[in-house]
Amino acid sequence: MPGGNTGIIGWFNFLHKGIGFFAYAMHRISGIVIVLYLYLHFFVLSNLLRGGVTFNSLITSFTYGPYDIFIVMDILLSLVIFYHGANGIRLMLNEAGLGLKHHKLLFFVFESVAMILMLLFLYYAWQVLLSGAGV
């Protein structure tokens, strides 16, 4: 059916779709974001090869002054990771044949728990940041 294919773009067409499709599309988007972050992370870490001074100056430029936006990005990253992880566990259970009758309810339960855990994580991370222990 080559002419009738909607392609990968069809994965992200949320209009008139159910909650299962939302979970599916967001799982893909969050997965892509995590992979992109991983490469960015490797790129930043690779600067260690240039020595401690270079690495520290790079990290400082990322996290202070006009570049504070990286804290917002860190929060968004945690949202993506917690979402992807929780939905991933739900999918593993469902694909093993568990909880199939209540897969939509499972989605809400897993994501709610994940969001609570994420808020706890952000709270403690913020405390560490304020105390200066993480710097």
Next chain:
Amino acid sequence: MPSENYVFDIERNDGKGSIRHDRFQVPKKKISTVLEGLTYISENLDGTLAFRHSCRMEICGSCSMSINGKPRMACSTIADSLNSEVIRVSPLPHYEVIKDLVVDIDPFFEKYKSVKPYIIRKDEEEHNKELLQTPEQFKLYEQYSMCIKCGLCLAACPISGSDENYIGPAALAAALRYNLDSRDQGSNVRLDITGGENGTALCHYAGECSEVCPKDVDPSKAIQILRRSGIAHELKQFFRREKDARR
């Protein structure tokens, strides 16, 4: 003040790549379902409009199309339930268009046939009496036997839209239907097919096939059950091969 007419916005396609949208005014009091609206247009406004239909009661599975952006059966979609005076009708996505709302359904049936949707017996030539089944045994697969092959599930499945080789929800649900049938002895043959690279492994459980299924067959659930059976089948095969290799 609400209008006395529905506006049918129909995607017209000549099957050669030329697409246009035609709008038709259809009196609300003349129709109940979307299919009746299309019939009204065909009989009174434009006789060249091509669309499939037959039973008009959600049994034949012919009048599948995209209505207001969602794959639905035209015969069982009540126009009033769409809560819109504009009814947008287009051919089913993920199928080649032949003309207007008529799509080529052949690939769907090819995929359906690929899972061997019939009773397979090892004693094909030997038994000469009816194969009996208890109501409980029938209940096991009843839900999956309700499929009318309308093809809506394949149109709704995002994986089918990006991978034309994917067997698809209807065929996989049919495979489970026969695997659960107490009279069938061909589940291993089917599990080899559904466990292949174009089978259950491609499903990512978006669940849209079940959302649009007019008969509540729940193909997405069937695929997950089939996937579990497939893993067990594959493990059994693996250990058998290992055992044979040691001999």
